[in-house]
Amino acid sequence: MRTDISIDPGTTHTGVCIWNDGRPVVTITLSPPKQCIEYLDKLLWLKQKLEKVFEENGPITRIAVEKFQPFTQRPNMLAMMKCSATRGMILGIADNWCETVMEASKRTIKKGETAILAKDRGVTGSKDAMDAYQIGICAGFDRK
Numbered sequence: 001m002r003t004d005i006s007i008d009p010g011t012t013h014t015g016v017c018i019w020n021d022g023r024p025v026v027t028i029t030l031s032p033p034k035q036c037i038e039y040l041d042k043l044l045w046l047k048q049k050l051e052k053v054f055e056e057n058g059p060i061t062r063i064a065v066e067k068f069q070p071f072t073q074r075p076n077m078l079a080m081m082k083c084s085a086t087r088g089m090i091l092g093i094a095d096n097w098c099e100t101v102m103e104a105s106k107r108t109i110k111k112g113e114t115a116i117l118a119k120d121r122g123v124t125g126s127k128d129a130m131d132a133y134q135i136g137i138c139a140g141f142d143r144k
Contacts, residue, residue: 006136015128022143
């Protein structure tokens with residue numbers, strides 16, 4: 001069985017979609033508990049949870065992480081720095097768990113198309129989990 005994982009990194013919620021043989025099998029939203037007040041605590045909590053997801057679903061063939069797009073409006077620099085740190089941590093640990101680490105841009109498919117495909121395949125989840133599903137489609141994980 002071929003297992004791929006697509007990830008939508010975030011500072012408060014990180015979406016994950018697990019794919020087996022080109023089919024989405026589960027979506028997950030990882031949200032640090034309220035006890036994680038400092039950003040570093042949130043980042044370390046997320047690292048532990050993602051490694052557990054990787055371990056439970058291995059061996060993993062590919063991991064796709066969202067490729068950030070240039071902002072069309074003035075970004076919140078602190079939020080951008082935190083999101084970049086989250087993404088960097090994910091890319092850093094992903095290499096230990098799979099053969100191929102890749103980036104995928106959500107802009108290669110329209111949000112409406114993702115909703116139609118999700119409904120057709122019975123995929124549900126939070127906004128972040130559905131973004132992870134969309135990243136998996138854009139990375140070529142979907143085998144229809």
